[in-house]
Amino acid sequence: MTDFMTTPASSEDFSKPPDSSQSATQWAKRNLFNSPLNTVITLLFAPIAAYLLYRLFRFVFITGQWEPVARNLENFMIGQYPREERWRIVAQLLILAGSFGVLMGAMRSSARDTAEETGEPFEPTSWRTYLSSFWAVGAFLLLILVAFVDTIGPWLLTGGVFALGLVGWAVASRITAGLRPFAYSLAAVGACASFQVLSGTGGWAWLYTTVALLPALNSLVGRLPRATAAGVAGAGALASVVAFGLRPGLLMLVPVAIGLYAAFIAYRGDRIDGGRAGAIVLVGIAVFLLNGAIDHGGIDWKEWGGFHLNLVATVGGVVLAFPLGVLLALGRRSDLPAVRMLSVGYIEFFRGAPLITFLLAAQFFLGFFLNTANPLSLVTRAIVAVTLFSAAYIAEIIRGGLQSVPSGQIEAGQAQGLSQAKIMRLIVLPQALRAVIPAMVGQFISLFKDTSLFSIIALPEFLEVRGQIHAQAEFRGFGIAESLTFVAVGFAVVAFSMSRESQRLEKRLGVGQR
C-alpha cells in the first residue's frame, strides 16, 4: 500500500490498478528467496526435486518396460468386448462426441441470447478454459497414441471424435432460439442412442427416442393453441399407452407417465423449461439403464470390460444414485416419521458397511430378492451396489446443503402461498444443490474410483484387466510397475478433469450470487 503511495511517477495513470505483471526472476525472488529461511529451504529442496524428476524421466522414457501396456492397449480399454463388434464402441464414441458438441454449442447460443436480452456483455467460454479442464486427458491420450500405437485406426478415431464434436458445436452454436430445444433433444437422443448402439437392444430405440424427444415436442406444441397442443401431447401419451399394450412391462409406464405429464403442461398453456427437460432426459437414461439390465440382446453388459466399463458404470451410478440421494435427503427431513426412519435407516446402513461387502452381496445374493427366472447380469448387480452405496453419501451431502439454506428463504415462499413441495423444489433444492457441488463431485470421483473394486467380484474392469494380463505367461512378472502406473494415471486424468469441470461449473453458477 505504502509502496504504491510513495511512487508517484508523474506519467503513471492512477485511474488504473498498478501493473502487477512480473518477470520470472522477480517471481523467484518473491516466492523462493524472500527470506533467509526460504532461501535455505529452496537450496535444499531444489536438488532433491531435480533428482526425483530425473528418476521419473528415466523410468518413463528409458528403463520403463511398457511392452505389456503397448501390446494390450485394446484389452485395457474394452476388456473382452467381442473384437468383431468393435465398430459399436467406435460408433458410440463418435455419436457421443457429436451429441456433446451439439449440447455445448446450443448452450453457448443460449448464453449469447440471454446476454443480448439483458444487455450484458457476452463472454464466451474460451478454449483456454476447456484446455485447463481437459489438458490432462488430452495429454494422456496423445502420449498413448504416440508411444504405443502403430496403426492408423486409433488416430482416425481420436481425430474423428474431435472433428465431430467441433462440427456439432459449430452448427449448434449458430442456431436460433426456436431450434434450440431440438438441439438439446438431438443431444439427448444421441446420448441414449450411443449406448443403444453398444448394447444392441435395437428394438427399444424408438422408446428412448420418444422419451428424449418430448421436450422438443413440448416446445413445439407450446406455440400451438392450447387445445391443439394438449391434443398433440395427449396423442403422444396415447401412443405410449398403445406401446405399453404391445409390450407390457413396468418400465413402459415411464414414457406413458411422461407423455401424460407433457399433455398436462401443454393444457395449462406452459412449456417444459430447461430443468424439467433435463429431468426427463435423466429419466430416459435411467429407463435405458434399467431396461438394459432386463432386456438382453446385442453385446450384453456381461461382455463389457476394461476402462470402458469403469466409465459406463460411473455414468450409470451417477445418473441413478443422484436422484435416489435427493429423495433420501428429502425423506430424512420429512414430517412423516415412517419416511424419516426409513431414510435414516437406509443411510446409516449403507454408510456403515464397506463397499466391498455390498459388491460381494450383489454377486452372491442380490438375485434372491429379484426375479430369479431372469437373473441380472453381474455388471448390472455391481452397478446396483455402487448406486445404493453412493446414494447414502450423496443424501448426506445434500442434507448439508438443505441445512445451509436460511429459514428466511422458506418463510418468503410460505408468505407468498407456495406449497411446501414447491418451496422445496423451486427455492430450497436449487440453492442447496449449488452449495454442495464440490462435495458432490468429490463423491462422484470417489464412485468412479470405486468401480475399480469391481475386480473383487471378477469383473474385467481396468485394474482387473491388468491382473489378467500379468497372469499370462508372456507378461508374468514383467512391466508390473509400468502397467500399474498406466492404470493409475488413467484414473487420475479423468478424475482431475471431473474436478476441474466442477470448479468451472461452480464459478459459472456463482455469477450474480455473491
Added chain:
Amino acid sequence: MTDQTNSTAVDADATNIGDREVMIEVAGVDKFFGDFQALKGIDMLVGQQEVVVVIGPSGSGKSTLIRCINRLEKHDRGRIVVDGIELSDDVRNIQEIRRETGMVFQSFNLFPHLTILDNITLAPRQVRRIPKAEAEAKAMELLERVKIPDQARKFPGQLSGGQQQRVAIARSLAMNPKVLLFDEPTSALDPEMIKEVLDTMKDLASEGMTMICVTHEMGFAREVADRVLFMADGQVVEVGTPEHFFTNPQEERTRLFLSQIL
C-alpha cells in the same frame, strides 16, 4: 391519510377502528415459545385501508404478532381472522390467507438463484397459474412502481440493500394482496437507503393499501400511520393516533421507550 378513528385519547384498546370495515381481527391471541409467553391475550382490529405501525422494545412480541397473522408462527390460543377467513390448521385455509397477505422481511429474503423478474413472477405463476408473459408484464409494472425497472434481469446479489427491499415489496405486491405486513423493513439497511424504501411504503399507504408495519422509524409512523400501537412484554400497552401518541403518551413505559429512541 385522514384520521378516521374516533379515539381522541390514547389507551390500551387496539380494537377501535372507528367506522372502517374490519380487515384483520385478532382476538385473545396467546403465543408461547416453550415456557416463554411471547403474546399475552392480544386483542386488535385493523380496518380496511388502515396503516397501523407497531413499535416497542425488542422481545416485546411485535414480530411474533404479525408472523402469527400469516401463520409463519402458529398461535396457541385465540382467533385470527383475515378478510373474513379464520386461520385454522387446515392447509388450504392457511394458503388462502397467505395469498391475501404480502409480507416484507427485515433481511429481504429474495431468492438469490433467481433473477429479479423471476423472483417477482414465481408465486403468481406457481400459485395463481398466471401465464409467463402476463406475469412478467405485471412484474415490470410493479418494478416501475418501485422505480427500478432497469434491474429486472439482474440477480439480487447485484443490487443494493435498498433496491433489494424495494424488489421484495414489488414481489409481495405481485400476488395482489389485500394486506401487507412489514417486519422491520428498514432495520437491515444503510442509512442512505432507508428513505427510498420508506418512500415506497408511503406511496403504497397513499394508494389505500392496508398495512401493518413493525418499525423503528418514528418519522414514518408520525407521517403515515393511522394508529400507532406500542407493545411491551407481549401485550398492547398503548394505542393512539400519531399526534396523540407521540405528544401525550399516558403510560410510563411508553414515555420511557419514546425518550430512549427519540
